[in-house]
Amino acid sequence: MHSKFYRFFFRVATSVSLLISVPLWAGFSEQQSLFMDIEKSLKRGNTDLYQEHRPSLKGYPLRDYLDYLHLITRFDDTEQSDINQFVVRHPGLPQSKQLQYRWLSSLAKNKRWDEYLQAYENMDIDGGRYQCLKGVALFQLGQExxxxxxxxxxWLVGKSQNKACDPLFANWKEAGMLTQSLSVTRFWMAVSEGNTTLARYIDRRISQPKYKESTQLFWRIHKKPQLLTSTPLLNGSLEHHRTIILHGVKRLSSRDKNKALDVWLKLRNKYPFQPKQIASMDRRLAMKFAKNFTDNAEAQIARIDPSYEITEVTEWRIRLALSKEDWDSVLNLIQELPFKKQQDNRWVYWQSVAQLKANGSLNPFATVVSKSNDEKQRLYSSDALSELSQGRSFYSFLVADLSKQPFQMNHVDASYGDADLNRLESKHQGFARIKEWLDLDRVHNAQSELNLITPKLTLHERKLLPYLAQRMDWHHQAIMSAARESLWNDLDLRFPNPQSQLFSKHAKKRQLDYPWVVSIARQESAFNVRARSYVGARGLMQLMPATAKQAAKKAHIRYKKVSDLYHADTNIALGTTHLAWLLKRFENNKVFATAAYNAGSGAVKRWLRDRGDLPLDIWIETIPYDETRHYVQNVLAFRVIYSQRNNQVVRMFSPTEAASLSLAPVRSPLIVQRSD
Structure with a gap:
């Protein structure tokens, strides 16, 4: 009697709660509010609200998601047929795969091993954990x-397996199935994948002298890679010499790259290394010299790659020549690049600059009337620069800036209409769910839906996808999809500004150039408010929590927890505060401040100390971090594009910055003297 009363009371209470909760979901429709109420109750394990109000959501795109939540709350009363039926009915629902994983985990947790095996064999399941549980199930059922x-x-992988494998491995070892040979095989697999922690663990199980000799040698070289210089150490017929040598040379190169190179050149022809192994180590060592700008870098690289076979290394040899302003070497090295690579904007620019510099030209954009050989060369360079200035890239804008020419946007409007997008949207139910997830600010769910839809699209439909994302105001996805489909010329698609008022407000407050701030965010997150990098940077301007905390303290901005960085207003406020601090630190030089926003002020100070007296365009070209160099060039180019789209007259460089470029009529070195 009491239980019936309480059940009745609860149903009335939840119904009343529903009625008063709808206004609490500010900005959402009645159906969306009902959906979120039911979702919340299901996640708490209560199904009453779902059972009572599910019919009210007929036709609502996300009702299937509630069906999924309802099913996983009652696994104790669920059979395999229920799972199969759900998956068959919802083949395009991301949660169908999640349901299968959860079902397998539930079966394993409740030791329903026979059912687990049947379910596993009938499902398209990825992931080591579930294969581990399959092995456990086989053992528990006596199928040893x-x-x-x-x-x-x-066992035979070079990485640590999921903990679900531990019981299986324990029984396998106890049965005497783990042999010395298998342990040795896994040891070298772990070493090849750079997993020395696992290799050390495996080595404890290796005891036979014929195997132990090799592993002990490995650890000696690991600890003291300079022992590679001792030839007798590598005599004999020990196996795995190649792996030991490659590992040792890598370790040694971090301590003494000159010695590492001597060892490598001595041993690479002595042992039967695979071509890929030789190419990889050659590149690694060459880059060590190039990116450290050591005095002997070119000479050492020439020992590695005398025939200019490694294109990336040749490009860095050009950068080394640029860092010395050795224009003849720049010209000669560019000729060593593959012809197609020579046509890149980057090398067209530097070849033209080098030709002009080598010929002593002070004004490459002046009209030349006479036709001496030097003047013809100058004309050729000027023509190449003039043609380059008509493009839309960092180097194109750089030339346009130098020649005081207007920037060319080369915008091409979309060739698709609403009818095309409507047809695509109606073809896949997932798009309706995507729109709803985006309305609810559940970008992760929307992305999961799109991941399932994309492989089913035709080539033509994939070209439409960025425009459909744009229509949904899913700007991050529009930008990323446009890049995947090489839709480079539709600037409306590639350069939106969805938080324009917030960027304008905070840029003005910190006295920052508005297009510059927007360009930083465009490069950092492509306007994904929920963006999170693998190192933990978050939000529109990709702030690290520690940086955000410092910025908040400096500017007295309310910042309590890391999740605050996913709020656009807070993120932009903190990001612009940090950017303003960097700009001040680097004496209002946007190039250096931009580099510091990406690589950190310490790295930029080091580069300025080493090469701060170089022309600014060479300094940018010789940034050792590939990501940062690409980042700086993108942000500078994006700033021009956003300025043009905002009807602002702008040059890519300030007058002071422009005066320090290679082709400036009277170059003024830019050295930042400011200390911490």
């Missing part, structure tokens, strides 16, 4: 031979 096959397959 099959269980040991699974165990061996899972």
């Amino acid at each position: 031979a099959d269980a040991w096959k699974e165990a061996q397959s899972l």
Whole structure:
């Protein structure tokens, strides 16, 4: 009697709660509010609200998601047929795959091993954890031979396996199935993948002298890679010499790259290394010299690649020549690049600059009337620069800036109409769910839906996808999809400004150039408010929590927790504060401040100390971090584009910055003297 009363009371209470909760979901429709109420109750394990109000959501795109939540709350009363039926009914629903994973985990947790095996074999399941549980199930059901096959397959990898494998491995080892040979095989697999922690763990199980000799040698070289210089150490017929040498040379190159190169050149022809191994180590060592700008870098690289076979290394040899302003070497090295690579804007620019500099031209954009050989060369360079200035890239804008020519946007309007987008949207139910997830600010769910839809699209439909994302105000996805489909010329698509008022407000408050701030955010996150990098940077301007905390303290901005960085207003406020601090630190030089926003002020100070007296365009070209060099060039070019789209007259460089470029009529070196 009491239980019936309480059930009745709860149903009335939840119904009343529903009625009063709808206004609480500010900015959402009645159906959206009902959806979120039911979702919340299901996640708490209560199904009453779902059962009572599910019919009210007929036709609502996300009702299937609630069906999924309802099903996983009652696994104790669920059969395999229920799972199969849901998956068949919802083949395009991301949660169908999640349901299968959850179902397998539930079966394993409740030791329903026979059902687990049947379910596993009938599902398209990825992931080591579930294969581990399959092995456990086989063992528990007495199918030991099959269980040991699974165990061996899972064991022979160069990485640590999921903890779900531990019981299987324990039983496998206890049965005496783990042999010395298998342990040795995994040891070298781990070493090849750079997993020395796992290799050390595996080595404890290796005891036979014929195997131990090799592993002990490995650890000696690992600890003291300079022992590679001792030829007798590598005599004999020990296996895995190639792996030991490659590992040792890598370790040694971090301590003494000159010695590492001597060892490598001595040993690379002595042992039967694979071509890929030689190419990889050659590149690694060459880059060590190039990116450190050592005095002997070119000479050492020439020992590695005398025939200019590694294109990336040749490009860095050009940068080394640029850092010395050795224009003849720049010209000669560019000729060593593959012809197609020579046509890149980057090398067209530097070839033209080098030709002009080598010929002593002070004004490359002046009209030349006479036709001496030097003047013809100058004309050729000027023509190449003039043609380059008609493009839309960092180097094109750089030339346009120098020649005081207007920037060319070369915008091409979309060739698709609403009818095309409507047809695509109606073809896949997932798009309706995407729109709803975006309305609810659940970008992760929207992305999961799109990941399932994209492989099903035709080539033509994939070209439409960025425009559909744009119509949904999903600007981050529009930008990323446009890049994947090489839709480079539709600037409306590629350069939106969805938070224009916030950027304008905070740029003005910090006295920053508005297009510059927008360009930083465009490069950092492509306007994904929920963006999070692998190192933990968050939000529109990709702030690290520690940086955000410092900025908040400096500017007295309210910042309590890391999740605040996903709020656009807070993120932009903190990001512009940090950017303003960097700009002041680097004496109002946007180039250096931009580089510091990406690489950190310490790295930029070091580069300025080493090469701060170089022309600014050479300094940018010789940034050692590939990501930062690309970042700086993109931000500078994006700033021009956003300025033009905002009807602002702008040059890419300030007068002071422009005066320090290679082709400036009277160059003024730019050295930042400011200290911490």
